[in-house]
Amino acid sequence: MIQHTNTSRRLDLTFAALSDPTRRAILARLARGEKTVSELAAPFNVTMPAITKHLKVMERAGLVERGQTAQWRPCRLKPKPLGEAVDWIDRYREIWETNFARLDTLLEELQAPAQNAAARSRKKAKGKVRKKQKGGGS
Amino acid sequence: MTTNPHLLRMKRQGDKELLIVRAFNAPMGLVFDAYTQPRLLKRWLLGPPGWTMVQCEVDLKVGGSYRYVLQDPQGNNMGWGGKFLEVDEPNRYVHTELFDQDWTGGETTITIEFVEVDGVTTVTQTVVYSSGEAREMALKTPMEDGMAESLNNLDAVLSEELP
Numbered sequence: 486m487i488q489h490t491n492t493s494r495r496l497d498l499t500f501a502a503l504s505d506p507t508r509r510a511i512l513a514r515l516a517r518g519e520k521t522v523s524e525l526a527a528p529f530n531v532t533m534p535a536i537t538k539h540l541k542v543m544e545r546a547g548l549v550e551r552g553q554t555a556q557w558r559p560c561r562l563k564p565k566p567l568g569e570a571v572d573w574i575d576r577y578r579e580i581w582e583t584n585f586a587r588l589d590t591l592l593e594e595l596q597a598p599a600q601n602a603a604a605r606s607r608k609k610a611k612g613k614v615r616k617k618q619k620g621g622g623s
Numbered sequence: 624m625t626t627n628p629h630l631l632r633m634k635r636q637g638d639k640e641l642l643i644v645r646a647f648n649a650p651m652g653l654v655f656d657a658y659t660q661p662r663l664l665k666r667w668l669l670g671p672p673g674w675t676m677v678q679c680e681v682d683l684k685v686g687g688s689y690r691y692v693l694q695d696p697q698g699n700n701m702g703w704g705g706k707f708l709e710v711d712e713p714n715r716y717v718h719t720e721l722f723d724q725d726w727t728g729g730e731t732t733i734t735i736e737f738v739e740v741d742g743v744t745t746v747t748q749t750v751v752y753s754s755g756e757a758r759e760m761a762l763k764t765p766m767e768d769g770m771a772e773s774l775n776n777l778d779a780v781l782s783e784e785l786p
Contacts, residue, residue: 580670582631585645587667588657592649595657 495547502546507531508539512562515549519561639755643748651739654746655713658735659683669693670701678702685710689718705730713737720750728757 503509511525526536540560543549551558632644647654657663661679669676670693677700678692690704705719715736720727734749752758 578631578633581633581643581645583671584667584669585631585647587669589647591657591663591666592647592653595653595663596649 498546499548502543502548505539508543511536511539511543512548515560515562519552519559521557521559523557525560635758636749639752639758641750641752641758643750644745646743646745648742649744650742651737651744652713654744655737658746659712659716664691671695683707683710683716708732727752729753731757
């Protein structure tokens with residue numbers, strides 16, 4: 486349960502960081518490779534300090550990390566928390582697909598003996614029909 | 624059985640409903656049993672691969688309750704349950720549902736209907752969430768729409784979560 490609480494807290498941070506359209510756009514651009522702050526700021530109608538502020542929120546959420554060595558400190562995506570959030574979002578449909586695939590197998594198994602029995606009884610019935618056919622049955 | 628017409632379909636309906644439709648190659652009575660009998664439920668309602676069902680109790684009658692607990696490979700439990708509001712075997716049943724770690728934004732009410740045509744049973748699960756935001760929390764677009772796009776669907780949820 487402690488593990489769950491930590492995950493929840495991490496997800497809270499992740500989701501809060503993702504709640505802003507500019508931050509989501511930044512992430513989408515970082516998904517294509519690391520970028521400097523000025524590269525990130527270019528397509529947006531915001532100042533560099535504003536982008537830096539957004540980056541700090543995302544760094545706190547563990548979504549983004551910045552290089553320590555180079556002077557321009559390139560930003561890159563840290564995939565894990567984002568993966569966790571996306572997994573969490575996708576889980577609902579995925580779980581049902583997995584469940585239903587198992588249910589298909591189960592239903593097939595459950596019907597296997599019944600189908601054999603049905604086949605046997607159809608055979609028997611056919612035999613009867615054949616005998617009856619002399620009498621004009623279909 | 625050569626083709627698979629049994630693709631899972633999910634769609635939003637109205638303000639706070641979700642439709643889940645899936646067809647199975649089996650008579651409705653059998654599918655109804657698979658949905659309501661613990662010995663059968665334990666074999667498919669397991670969530671992600673590697674998970675097991677450690678608790679499965681079903682008292683299938685109006686006012687009766689059910690309780691399921693799944694366990695992941697690390698030993699974490701995910702439990703949920705509710706009450707049956709309507710039972711019309713093998714056509715339909717209605718029940719409430721609430722997860723212990725409430726990720727559906729409160730209790731949902733689920734109607735499950737079984738319709739058989741030519742030995743193929745179509746199951747329609749109608750989930751009514753407590754609100755549209757709660758529904759969005761449970762339903763989202765798949766990854767192929769792009770990460771940013773898929774995350775947009777969280778907006779409704781997020782706007783509630785934020786300080």
